[in-house]
Amino acid sequence: MANKKEKEKENELTKAQKVVRKKLIEFMSAAFALVAALAWNEAIKALIDAFIPEANGVLAKLVYAVCITVLVALVLYLFERSTSEKE
Numbered sequence: 356m357a358n359k360k361e362k363e364k365e366n367e368l369t370k371a372q373k374v375v376r377k378k379l380i381e382f383m384s385a386a387f388a389l390v391a392a393l394a395w396n397e398a399i400k401a402l403i404d405a406f407i408p409e410a411n412g413v414l415a416k417l418v419y420a421v422c423i424t425v426l427v428a429l430v431l432y433l434f435e436r437s438t439s440e441k442e
Contacts, residue, residue, distance in 0.1 A: 399423075
């Protein structure tokens, strides 16, 4: 009887360790994605400054924000569509 309870506790601990490990990997992936996004943000800003030097105003920042938002929405839509087709 005690052996069965010990095995159940051990099994629960193993499950908890797997959940923690999975969440840790998810958080680390999100952190690396954020770093990559920030790097791309700087690269795009530098590209805009190189081609449109006078684009330092609020209007240029708004246009940049709208363009990035549309691009991200499109990419997320395509990702969602591709994953739903596989199911």
